[in-house]
Amino acid sequence: TQLLEQSPQFLSIQEGENLTVYCNSSSVFSSLQWYRQEPGEGPVLLVTVVTGGEVKKLKRLTFQFGDARKDSSLHITAAQPGDTGLYLCAGAPLNRDDKIIFGKGTRLHILP
Amino acid sequence: DAGITQSPRYKITETGRQVTLMCHQTWSHSYMFWYRQDLGHGLRLIYYSAAADITDKGEVPDGYVVSRSKTENFPLTLESATRSQTSVYFCASSWTVGETQYFGPGTRLLVL
Numbered sequence: 475t476q477l478l479e480q481s482p483q484f485l486s487i488q489e490g491e492n493l494t495v496y497c498n499s500s501s502v503f504s505s506l507q508w509y510r511q512e513p514g515e516g517p518v519l520l521v522t523v524v525t526g527g528e529v530k531k532l533k534r535l536t537f538q539f540g541d542a543r544k545d546s547s548l549h550i551t552a553a554q555p556g557d558t559g560l561y562l563c564a565g566a567p568l569n570r571d572d573k574i575i576f577g578k579g580t581r582l583h584i585l586p
Numbered sequence: 587d588a589g590i591t592q593s594p595r596y597k598i599t600e601t602g603r604q605v606t607l608m609c610h611q612t613w614s615h616s617y618m619f620w621y622r623q624d625l626g627h628g629l630r631l632i633y634y635s636a637a638a639d640i641t642d643k644g645e646v647p648d649g650y651v652v653s654r655s656k657t658e659n660f661p662l663t664l665e666s667a668t669r670s671q672t673s674v675y676f677c678a679s680s681w682t683v684g685e686t687q688y689f690g691p692g693t694r695l696l697v698l
Contacts, residue, residue, distance in 0.1 A: 507686060516676050516689030517629075562629070566684040573619075573683050578628030 477501075478565050478577035486583040490552055495580040497563035498545040504566045506539055506546045507574065511560040553584045589613075592677050592690035600698050605664045607693045609677030617680045618660040619687065620644075620652065622673040629676065635660055636683070667697045 479498045487493055497506065505524045509517035521530050523539035523546060530537045534557075536549040550557055562579045590611040599605050609618065620632040621644075631644030633652040641652050649671060651663045660679075664671055674694050678687040 504684070514692075516678070516691050517687075518689070519686050522686065564687075570682070570684055573631070573634065574685075574687065576629045578626075 478563055478575055480561075480563060480577040480580050482580060483578070484581045484583075486585060487553060488585050489554060492549070492551050493553055493582070494547055494549045495561055495582070496545065496547050497577055499565060500544065501565070502543050502568060504543070504568050504570075506543075507564040507566070508537055508546070508548055509562040509564065511562060511579070513559070517560075517562055550582075553582075555584045555586050558582060558584050590677060590679055590688055590690040592675075592693050594693060595691065596694050598696045598698065599667050601668060602666050605667050605695065607662045607664075607675055607677075607695070609660045609662070609690060611658055611660075611677075611679040611688075613679060613688070614657055615679035615681055615688070616657075617683055618654065619678040619680075620650070620660065620662045621676045621678065622646065622671075623676060623692075624673050632662065632675075634683075664695075667695075669697050671695065672697045 481496045507522045508520045511517040521537050526541045526543045528539045534551045538547050560579045560581050563577045564574045566574050593608045619634040621629045623629050630646050632650050635641045635654045638654050638657050654660050674692050676692050677690040680687045
C-alpha cells in the first residue's frame with residue numbers, strides 16, 4: 475500500500491517567518507499535487523509537480539519534487555495570516571489506473 | 587454556475603435515519619469521488635465512480651450506498667445513520683483517476 479507521510483502535522487508560527495513542510499513516501503509517483511484547504515471549504519489545487527527535481531514557484535510558495543519522485547516539500551517565505559489552512563499533498567501512482575493518494579495534511583496557523 | 591456543488595451544506599439527523607447527500611458537477615468529468623474527513627484520519631475515500639452506472643468501493647464503504655445514473659450527479663446515501671458517521675463529507679470530480687480532483691464545499695453531518 476502506498477502511503478504519503480506529511481510533516482509536521484501542525485505548525486503555528488508568527489507572521490513574517492519562513493517555513494517548510496514535507497511530504498514523504500517510500501513509493502515513486504508519476505506526479506505530486508499540493509492542495510490547500512481553508513476552514514469550511516474543500517481542498518483547492520495549488521500546483522502539480524511532474525519531473526524529478528522540479529521546482530515551481532507560486533508567489534511566496536516554492537514547491538519541490540524530489541529527484542527520485544518519492545517526496546516533495548513546500549516552502550513559504552514571509553508567511554502571512556492568509557496562508558493559514560490545511561496543506562495536503564497527493565501522489566499520482568505510476569499505474570495510470572490507480573487513484574491518487576492523499577496525505578493527512580499539515581495544519582498551518584500563521585499568527586498576526 | 588459551473589463547478590461542483592454539494593447539498594445540503596449542513597445536516598443534523600438521528601441515529602437510524604436514512605440520509606442522502608447530493609453532489610452535482612457541471613464539467614462532465616468522468617470520475618467522481620466521495621470522501622469523509624475526520625481529525626487524525628485525513629481524507630478517506632468512501633466510494634468512487636468512473637462513469638455513469640460504474641461505481642467502486644474505496645477505503646471505508648461500510649454503511650454507505652452510492653448511485654450514478656447521470657454523469658453529473660453522484661449521491662451518497664447513509665442507509666441507517668450511526669454516530670460514527672458524524673463527519674465532513676466531500677465530493678470531488680476529475681477527468682481521469684490520477685489527475686487533479688476538484689472538490690465541492692463539503693457537507694457537515696451530525697448524527698445524534
